[in-house]
Amino acid sequence: KQIVLLPGDGIGSEVIHSARQVLDAVTERFNHTFTYHTHDIGGSAIDKHGTPLPQDTVSACEQADAILLGAVGGPKWDQNPSHLRPEKGLLGIRKALGLFANLRPIKGFPQLLHASPLKHEVVEGSDLLIIRELTGGLYFGTPSERSHDGKSVVDTLAYDRSEMERIIDNAFKSARLRRKHVTSVDKANVLESSKLWREVVEEKKAEYPDVTVEHLLVDAAAMKLITAPTQFDVMVTENMFGDILSDEASVLTGSLGMLPSASIRDDGVGLYEPVHGSAPDIAGQGIANPLAMILSTAMMLRHSFHMKEEAQVIEDAVQQVLEDGYHTKDLDVKGGQLVGTVEITKQVIEHVT
Amino acid sequence: KQIVLLPGDGIGSEVIHSARQVLDAVTERFNHTFTYHTHDIGGSAIDKHGTPLPQDTVSACEQADAILLGAVGGPKWDQNPSHLRPEKGLLGIRKALGLFANLRPIKGFPQLLHASPLKHEVVEGSDLLIIRELTGGLYFGTPSERSHDGKSVVDTLAYDRSEMERIIDNAFKSARLRRKHVTSVDKANVLESSKLWREVVEEKKAEYPDVTVEHLLVDAAAMKLITAPTQFDVMVTENMFGDILSDEASVLTGSLGMLPSASIRDDGVGLYEPVHGSAPDIAGQGIANPLAMILSTAMMLRHSFHMKEEAQVIEDAVQQVLEDGYHTKDLDVKGGQLVGTVEITKQVIEHVT
Numbered sequence: 001k002q003i004v005l006l007p008g009d010g011i012g013s014e015v016i017h018s019a020r021q022v023l024d025a026v027t028e029r030f031n032h033t034f035t036y037h038t039h040d041i042g043g044s045a046i047d048k049h050g051t052p053l054p055q056d057t058v059s060a061c062e063q064a065d066a067i068l069l070g071a072v073g074g075p076k077w078d079q080n081p082s083h084l085r086p087e088k089g090l091l092g093i094r095k096a097l098g099l100f101a102n103l104r105p106i107k108g109f110p111q112l113l114h115a116s117p118l119k120h121e122v123v124e125g126s127d128l129l130i131i132r133e134l135t136g137g138l139y140f141g142t143p144s145e146r147s148h149d150g151k152s153v154v155d156t157l158a159y160d161r162s163e164m165e166r167i168i169d170n171a172f173k174s175a176r177l178r179r180k181h182v183t184s185v186d187k188a189n190v191l192e193s194s195k196l197w198r199e200v201v202e203e204k205k206a207e208y209p210d211v212t213v214e215h216l217l218v219d220a221a222a223m224k225l226i227t228a229p230t231q232f233d234v235m236v237t238e239n240m241f242g243d244i245l246s247d248e249a250s251v252l253t254g255s256l257g258m259l260p261s262a263s264i265r266d267d268g269v270g271l272y273e274p275v276h277g278s279a280p281d282i283a284g285q286g287i288a289n290p291l292a293m294i295l296s297t298a299m300m301l302r303h304s305f306h307m308k309e310e311a312q313v314i315e316d317a318v319q320q321v322l323e324d325g326y327h328t329k330d331l332d333v334k335g336g337q338l339v340g341t342v343e344i345t346k347q348v349i350e351h352v353t
Numbered sequence: 354k355q356i357v358l359l360p361g362d363g364i365g366s367e368v369i370h371s372a373r374q375v376l377d378a379v380t381e382r383f384n385h386t387f388t389y390h391t392h393d394i395g396g397s398a399i400d401k402h403g404t405p406l407p408q409d410t411v412s413a414c415e416q417a418d419a420i421l422l423g424a425v426g427g428p429k430w431d432q433n434p435s436h437l438r439p440e441k442g443l444l445g446i447r448k449a450l451g452l453f454a455n456l457r458p459i460k461g462f463p464q465l466l467h468a469s470p471l472k473h474e475v476v477e478g479s480d481l482l483i484i485r486e487l488t489g490g491l492y493f494g495t496p497s498e499r500s501h502d503g504k505s506v507v508d509t510l511a512y513d514r515s516e517m518e519r520i521i522d523n524a525f526k527s528a529r530l531r532r533k534h535v536t537s538v539d540k541a542n543v544l545e546s547s548k549l550w551r552e553v554v555e556e557k558k559a560e561y562p563d564v565t566v567e568h569l570l571v572d573a574a575a576m577k578l579i580t581a582p583t584q585f586d587v588m589v590t591e592n593m594f595g596d597i598l599s600d601e602a603s604v605l606t607g608s609l610g611m612l613p614s615a616s617i618r619d620d621g622v623g624l625y626e627p628v629h630g631s632a633p634d635i636a637g638q639g640i641a642n643p644l645a646m647i648l649s650t651a652m653m654l655r656h657s658f659h660m661k662e663e664a665q666v667i668e669d670a671v672q673q674v675l676e677d678g679y680h681t682k683d684l685d686v687k688g689g690q691l692v693g694t695v696e697i698t699k700q701v702i703e704h705v706t
């Protein structure tokens with residue numbers, strides 16, 4: 001298996017380093033051989049190559065079976081013109097590889113649930129998977145430009161029916177592996193694109209008679225995530241709505257620093273990254289929490305390599321480390337032991353081997 | 354003053370009736386003369402006139418100083434083709450009258466805060482005003498249509514600079530009357546429209562040196578509303594983001610049934626409506642909570658008629674009724690007295706006269 005590592009910016013290289021060490025332990029235990037190739041993306045790529053997404057990086061990713069990405073961005077590049085912003089690297093690689101499905105599982109860790117802004121009885125038991133369309137909609141539609149006189153501006157929310165079909169299909173398939181309930185989110189009372197979306201969901205439904213489906217308007221979904229998060233199983237939505245709702249959902253369980261994500265396509269190739277950002281303020285201090293990155297490698301093993309047991313071993317190890325009371329600075333574990341990136345990684349590895 | 358009443362659907366006519374009674378008490382006490390004109394909108398207008406927004410209604414609203422709207426929508430019309438949906442009436446009247454600024458104040462009532470899904474220490478003290486652009490963006494941009502072969506679809510997010518200027522200006526002015534802090538929400542790392550938006554905010558800032566400004570990406574805003582709602586004063590954003598974020602914010606304080614809203618333009622004309630919906634399930638039972646509608650009339654008195662004292666009298670009365678322990682079925686007041694629409698309205702009126 002060929003794996004491309006894209007450390008990116010800020011704490012990216014630290015958490016990628018941890019993830020790599022955990023993978024080494026897993027491959028040794030299970031006798032796999034993974035080959036790693038490290039490439040630049042984001043701000044560090046701008047600094048070294050003058051572009052957030054060097055052609056070299058794209059080529060390497062095109063040949064990879066999976067990609068692990070740390071994080072991109074930082075204040076250093078915040079004032080750059082838009083083609084020289086770190087995020088363009090991330091958007092570019094998603095699009096170049098056709099990674100159309102962004103999977104964001106959100107499940108509370110019992111040890112961290114007390115850090116949730118929600119009341120215990122509201123959040124307890126929540127376990128949802130948000131599936132966001134990632135290569136269409138407002139993010140990539142054209143025109144996306146200012147008029148010549150600067151007096152008006154336009155962005156375009158464009159979708160092909162086939163783009164909707166494949167992501168909605170993915171949601172139904174994912175629901176089958178879970179509690180068999182899909183919440184489709186749109187704004188069908190206003191947007192034409194949402195009306196087509198809803199039609200496609202209704203059509204697809206027939207192929208999955210064992211899965212129940214609910215339609216929710218995006219504004220109602222934003223409310224229900226807070227008032228009744230346990231009532232969701234799989235939520236599927238288009239790119240912009242998914243960006244907002246998945247970030248909203250990420251703070252519900254009090255463990256933002258623990259959340260992995262996958263951006264995949266149908267042949268199994270995927271890019272895996274933590275939900276948290278590059279945290280430039282704590283970069284290089286050895287205190288970054290690598291657990292979301294490590295859990296992202298578990299998603300890689302499961303989704304891209306079909307290595308279920310290996311993935312489970314990593315997830316159990318992370319769970320065990322929390323149960324043992326180890327935590328990094330961002331996590332507030334009562335009566336636990338505060339450790340740095342190196343030490344918590346070592347703890348995970350001990351449970352993996 | 355000419356006031357158009359648009360009861361709409363579901364509990365709309367019940368809460369409008371309550372609001373009218375409260376206004377009668379206020380006009381009597383302060384010696385004003387308001388003239389009322391009732392017109393159809395939404396589902397009931399579809400049933401009677403075959404359109405959710407009869408020309409007659411538009412004409413009446415065009416001549417009004419202010420409009421009070423109950424609520425529109427219901428399952429009866431959910432399967433209708435899009436031009437025959439109740440919401441089109443609401444969207445149509447906003448656009449026809451140029452009501453470009455939607456103001457949604459969100460402030461917890463101490464008596465109701467225990468019903469919040471958020472922990473007490475997270476939500477306590479939150480008091481924000483969300484200002485949403487209401488007549489531009491994805492809601493009204495063209496093209497908004499499906500291709501002839503049905504294989505693709507497009508919606509358009511279009512803004513003129515002048516549309517941005519007036520809503521952002523409104524936000525700065527509003528902030529001056531409050532805690533002098535503006536949070537501008539956009540997606541400037543992806544959307545061209547957001548880049549222009551951010552530029553306009555930066556320009557306007559110079560005119561209001563006493564107001565502090567923060568830019569927040571929409572995904573980050575969706576998170577921060579939950580983790581740190583007290584850190585907002587005025588939030589301003591475009592139409593679609595505002596729809597999502599204002600509904601998200603509306604559930605934070607546990608008093609969705611208490612929230613008023615105003616949709617205004619620069620000359621003071623405005624449409625006032627509760628944030629909650631038409632609640633068809635409880636319509637006609639005499640148990641609807643009219644307080645959000647009543648508080649919307651207070652917003653009308655303040656914004657459209659500059660009757661500050663009168664507005665305050667209503668707001669104090671509602672506060673007093675809650676303190677006295679009266680509540681409708683949707684509100685959970687510990688040790689309080691459960692009453693219906695008529696009785697709680699009577700209680701408000703007692704404190705108004």
Ligand SMILES: CC(C)[C@H](C(=O)O)[C@@H](O)C(=O)O
Pocket residue numbers: 087090091243542543572
């Ligand atoms: C960095 C940004 C462009 C990106 C997005 O909006 O897709 C991020 O917020 C995400 O959700 O991965």
Ligand SMILES: CC(C)[C@H](C(=O)O)[C@@H](O)C(=O)O
Pocket residue numbers: 189190219440443444596
């Ligand atoms: C009914 C709907 C079209 C409307 C909107 O999205 O603007 C509503 O959600 C609102 O926020 O007033």
